[in-house]
Amino acid sequence: NAGVMQNPRHLVRRRGQEARLRCSPMKGHSHVYWYRQLPEEGLKFMVYLQKENIIDESGMPKERFSAEFPKEGPSILRIQQVVRGDSAAYFCASSPESRVYEQYFGPGTRLTVT
């Protein structure tokens, strides 16, 4: 049973470019969560999605960031016009239904903005 998959594992973008991070949840999981982790800091919640629905986006920056979880395919976190401060590890987690206490994390995507 494959775990949560994220790709790419490493992504380098120049300032002003777009970054697209993908997350495939565990089989049977319909809820996806995105987090950002800066060096030596904990995970910061960004957004919580169900298929075709954003449940909680209270942690998402108001500009340049968006997320979706379509009916078919992976969840995507999109960062437009990246800046150096966006450099971080981005983790995706999934859970069965709405069991926010049972999240299983992927290996993360490390974004570097040059």
Added chain:
Amino acid sequence: QKEVEQDPGPLSVPEGAIVSLNCTYSNSAFQYFMWYRQYSRKGPELLMYTYSSGNKEDGRFTAQVDKSSKYISLFIRDSQPSDSATYLCASDMRFGAGTRLTVKP
């Protein structure tokens, strides 16, 4: 004020010691409490979760929640070098900063 506060450590103990990791949270509406273990450059791994005050035991690990004082604890008995990692407490979808633990042989 952060919603979940956790002492970042680092914490270093000898093999076999009992480890106590602690967090506090500020939002009395939080319902779920979790502990994750994260090895360097890996994703967090769920260790335990609970949604009530009291203790929950799983092998060498015991999670404790006191909702009246908004206090969360994780105890590790007979600690092993393989337990060396960063431990993250979480409540609902809010995480502490993590405590880095080293267990020395």
